[in-house]
Amino acid sequence: xxxxxxxxxxxxxxxxxxxxxxxxxxxxxxxxxxxxxxxxxxxxxxxxxxxxxxxxxxxxxxxxxxxxxxxxxxxxxxxxxxxxxxxxxxxxxxxxxxxxxxxxxxxxxxxxxxxxxxxxxxxxxxxxxxxxxxxxxxxxxxxxxxxxxxxxxxxxxxxxxxxxxxxxxxxxxxxxxxxxxxxxxxxxxxxxxxxxxxxxxxxxxxxxxxxxxxxxxxxxxxxxxxxxxxxxxxxxxxxxxxxxxxxxxxxxxxxxxx
Amino acid sequence: xxxxxxxxxxxxxxxxxxxxxxxxxxxxxxxxxxxxxxxxxxxxxxxxxxxxxxxxxxxxxxxxxxxxxxxxxxxxxxxxxxxxxxxxxxxxxxxxxxxxxxxxxxxxxxxxxxxxxxxxxxxxxxxxxxxxxxxxxxxxxxxxxxxxxxxxxxxxxxxxxxxxxxxxxxxxxxxxxxxxxxxxxxxxxxxxxxxxxxxxxxxxxxxxxxxxxxxxxxxxxxxxxxxxxxxxxxxxxxxxxxxxxxxxxxxxxxxxxxxxxxxxxxxxxxxxxxxxxxxx
Numbered sequence: 001x002x003x004x005x006x007x008x009x010x011x012x013x014x015x016x017x018x019x020x021x022x023x024x025x026x027x028x029x030x031x032x033x034x035x036x037x038x039x040x041x042x043x044x045x046x047x048x049x050x051x052x053x054x055x056x057x058x059x060x061x062x063x064x065x066x067x068x069x070x071x072x073x074x075x076x077x078x079x080x081x082x083x084x085x086x087x088x089x090x091x092x093x094x095x096x097x098x099x100x101x102x103x104x105x106x107x108x109x110x111x112x113x114x115x116x117x118x119x120x121x122x123x124x125x126x127x128x129x130x131x132x133x134x135x136x137x138x139x140x141x142x143x144x145x146x147x148x149x150x151x152x153x154x155x156x157x158x159x160x161x162x163x164x165x166x167x168x169x170x171x172x173x174x175x176x177x178x179x180x181x182x183x184x185x186x187x188x189x190x191x192x193x194x195x196x197x198x199x200x201x202x203x204x205x206x207x208x209x210x211x212x213x214x215x216x217x218x219x220x221x222x223x224x225x226x227x228x229x230x231x232x233x234x235x236x237x238x239x240x241x242x243x244x245x246x247x248x249x250x251x252x253x254x255x256x257x258x
Numbered sequence: 259x260x261x262x263x264x265x266x267x268x269x270x271x272x273x274x275x276x277x278x279x280x281x282x283x284x285x286x287x288x289x290x291x292x293x294x295x296x297x298x299x300x301x302x303x304x305x306x307x308x309x310x311x312x313x314x315x316x317x318x319x320x321x322x323x324x325x326x327x328x329x330x331x332x333x334x335x336x337x338x339x340x341x342x343x344x345x346x347x348x349x350x351x352x353x354x355x356x357x358x359x360x361x362x363x364x365x366x367x368x369x370x371x372x373x374x375x376x377x378x379x380x381x382x383x384x385x386x387x388x389x390x391x392x393x394x395x396x397x398x399x400x401x402x403x404x405x406x407x408x409x410x411x412x413x414x415x416x417x418x419x420x421x422x423x424x425x426x427x428x429x430x431x432x433x434x435x436x437x438x439x440x441x442x443x444x445x446x447x448x449x450x451x452x453x454x455x456x457x458x459x460x461x462x463x464x465x466x467x468x469x470x471x472x473x474x475x476x477x478x479x480x481x482x483x484x485x486x487x488x489x490x491x492x493x494x495x496x497x498x499x500x501x502x503x504x505x506x507x508x509x510x511x512x513x514x515x516x517x518x519x520x521x522x523x524x525x526x527x528x529x530x531x532x533x534x535x536x537x538x
Contacts (some may be wrong), residue, residue, distance in 0.1 A: 048438055074438040081431035086453040086531045095449055097438035126533055147439065 007056035014207035029184045031198035039209025040187045073144035077156040083128040088092040090124035093143045114146035134165035152188040195237045203244040297422040310500045312319025343486040347474040358414045362421025387412030400482030408477040414465035420462030424455025460525045
């Protein structure tokens with residue numbers, strides 16, 4: 001459903017992305033992991049149509065991405081700045097539905113359903129700043145779900161919540177991925193998270209950002225925080241991803257000492 | 259001015275009713291003492307230039323509050339002087355808000371337009387508005403047209419520049435969110451840009467209000483005026499009617515204080531969510 005071919009981008013003389021080729025299938029959950037500065041965010045912005053890549057192309061559902069595609073939603077890392085503080089939780093979730101041409105009652109129903117699916121059915125009338133960080137990120141996930149995208153992009157969505165909340169949110173993503181059948185592309189710098197969530201892990205290298213490896217995750221679909229993380233296959237995978245990610249860092253320090 | 263500053267302090271603090279009442283008393287005390295001292299001093303000196311406050315209040319009542327009950331006791335003279343002044347001020351202020359906010363939003367969202375025009379706008383803003391009144395006297399009809407033009411030219415700048423600043427500094431993540439969810443231009447304005455710029459727009463509005471009050475009186479002091487508080491002021495001056503002059507001054511103080519208090523209350527109500535959001 002998503003095909004990326006030869007994607008590259010440079011900010012001036014600084015090349016951030018080079019020769020990215022990636023395919024994501026219908027209903028897949030692909031995680032992209034890499035060290036900071038590997039162009040993860042630039043890649044995501046190109047996919048979301050928020051910026052035009054310098055080279056290469058992105059095709060979503062057979063249509064080349066030039067502007068922001070219609071059936072794509074984004075969950076940003078910085079939930080506190082992505083939600084509008086002057087709108088209630090319900091209105092935040094319902095806001096993008098205006099673009100869908102839905103009436104007021106349909107928008108409210110859509111928002112209520114999405115909020116219930118992330119376990120925030122009671123918080124509809126509150127303001128985002130009355131909620132904890134984890135709950136705010138749930139709201140922005142609900143906003144993306146209510147939009148009913150065929151592709152959901154998540155940009156380090158759990159980078160600014162505490163560990164316990166992070167695990168809860170990871171399980172939430174797995175649950176909605178299963179129940180809604182939405183295709184998800186999730187960017188993270190957390191190696192464990194990339195293996196725990198992904199059907200497939202894409203490891204990026206930096207300077208310039210390029211794909212170092214693609215690993216299929218052969219863990220059973222029903223994952224849980226304790227069991228899966230102690231599964232030998234999980235341990236093996238996370239070690240391998242860790243080596244791939246860190247290997248890049250080792251290259252760098254070599255280059256620097258030379 | 260002193261009254262307005264004191265009032266702002268009063269309005270900002272909250273707390274339990276008892277403490278609030280006691281606080282209010284403490285804050286009113288200097289004012290009461292000042293008035294009492296003034297009364298005593300003016301009575302003792304018996305100067306024709308400084309009538310005692312009691313005489314000013316009596317004059318104010320005679321002039322403006324001696325009307326029939328079905329007019330809320332407002333006299334015909336109040337309708338002839340206070341109403342035209344306030345009408346012009348609010349007309350000028352309203353037009354300033356409409357034009358200032360619209361232009362400000364357009365400028366704030368266009369990096370280039372703002373870069374080109376900001377020096378010019380800042381130049382216009384720092385011109386003391388009263389200096390342009392003679393120009394407006396030539397350009398416009400004497401009376402309401404000229405007066406409203408003077409008020410607009412003073413009040414529009416803080417609104418326009420603050421709105422532009424507010425619209426420019428919308429959080430980039432909020433804008434990216436609006437873009438990613440494909441909100442239309444109108445929806446972006448209504449749900450993202452305007453709410454985000456609102457605190458700055460209100461700050462501009464407060465400045466604009468006090469400028470409008472100044473220009474309201476100033477434009478009425480000039481020849482060619484036939485009504486309004488400024489006219490009453492010059493009229494009283496030509497007759498050496500000091501109590502009336504003082505009455506107008508006190509009334510202007512009360513009006514300025516009143517409008518500022520109302521604006522602060524409205525602002526606090528509307529921006530409550532913004533402030534809490536900023537804290538959290």
